[in-house]
Amino acid sequence: MRKFPVVLAGAAVCAVLFAGCGPTTFLIGKAGSYTNFGRDKPFFRKMLCERGELSRILANADLPQDLENDFYRYTCTKERSYDKVVSLYLFLTPAEKTRLKNAFKRQGYQVNSLPC
Amino acid sequence: MHRSTVIFFFCLFLAAAVFTPPALAAAPRINTPAPDFALPDTQGRTHKISDYRGKVVVLNFWAAWCAECVHEIPSLNALYDRLKGSGLIVLGISRDDSGHRDATVSYPLLLDKTGDVFVKKFTVTRLPETIVIDREGKIADVIFGSRDFGSPSIIEKMGGVLRGKARQ
Numbered sequence: 001m002r003k004f005p006v007v008l009a010g011a012a013v014c015a016v017l018f019a020g021c022g023p024t025t026f027l028i029g030k031a032g033s034y035t036n037f038g039r040d041k042p043f044f045r046k047m048l049c050e051r052g053e054l055s056r057i058l059a060n061a062d063l064p065q066d067l068e069n070d071f072y073r074y075t076c077t078k079e080r081s082y083d084k085v086v087s088l089y090l091f092l093t094p095a096e097k098t099r100l101k102n103a104f105k106r107q108g109y110q111v112n113s114l115p116c
Numbered sequence: 117m118h119r120s121t122v123i124f125f126f127c128l129f130l131a132a133a134v135f136t137p138p139a140l141a142a143a144p145r146i147n148t149p150a151p152d153f154a155l156p157d158t159q160g161r162t163h164k165i166s167d168y169r170g171k172v173v174v175l176n177f178w179a180a181w182c183a184e185c186v187h188e189i190p191s192l193n194a195l196y197d198r199l200k201g202s203g204l205i206v207l208g209i210s211r212d213d214s215g216h217r218d219a220t221v222s223y224p225l226l227l228d229k230t231g232d233v234f235v236k237k238f239t240v241t242r243l244p245e246t247i248v249i250d251r252e253g254k255i256a257d258v259i260f261g262s263r264d265f266g267s268p269s270i271i272e273k274m275g276g277v278l279r280g281k282a283r284q
Binding site for chain 2: 023064066067070083084086087088090091093094
């Protein structure tokens with residue numbers, strides 16, 4: 001069983017290679033819960049939308065105002081759409097993506113570091 | 117079978133379940149009318165898609181930071197140069213035009229500064245993404261990822277769209 005962590009790590013690397021970096025955003029985690037940013041999960045809706053954390057994160061990320069508004073609209077309003085959030089994330093420049101992830105971290109979220 | 121091999125495939129299955137991204141629903145649908153929009157090109161001239169009715173329009177969504185996107189530009193040039201006389205136009209759509217400083221582009225480059233077309237009209241979720249619109253304004257094909265647009269198979273495929281034989 002000593003080999004188990006090595007085997008698991010190898011399998012994870014293979015899975016990432018075969019799955020590729022498909023259309024998605026990035027993993028966010030808080031208090032033991034995880035999801036892809038933009039997915040509609042009750043826990044994250046409460047944290048991000050009802051408690052206003054997403055507004056603070058977006059303000060910290062220093063994105064263009066149009067994009068900031070759209071991220072909020074497609075995450076926290078009746079127009080909620082994971083596809084639109086994925087598209088918005090893809091639309092960001094690499095520097096903006098990094099600022100958005102860092103803004104999540106400053107708000108106490110864990111963020112995955114896969115280069116996708 | 118060796119025990120560690122069994123464990124490896126079990127872990128591979130679990131890891132694949134975790135890392136494989138869920139499918140998205142909003143991809144443009146073939147044979148549906150393409151959304152109309154107007155965007156300025158890098159020279160300041162406005163291009164309205166509905167003004168190209170009667171032509172085959174190849175919309176290529178790209179980004180300056182996307183190496184695959186920049187890599188396929190020469191082949192898009194080749195496609196455009198080969199078929200523009202037959203009624204095909206290529207339009208590149210990006211947030212900025214900085215990635216083209218190192219590449220000569222023979223087709224118009226449209227600037228979508230706010231994401232109105234990229235996000236709201238077409239909801240692009242992979243780059244590069246190329247959407248082929250037929251002469252009637254319907255989506256004839258959606259191509260995800262980089263392609264050699266100068267290859268005989270793509271030229272033949274585009275020829276089919278020009279002749280009105282859209283993908284079924």
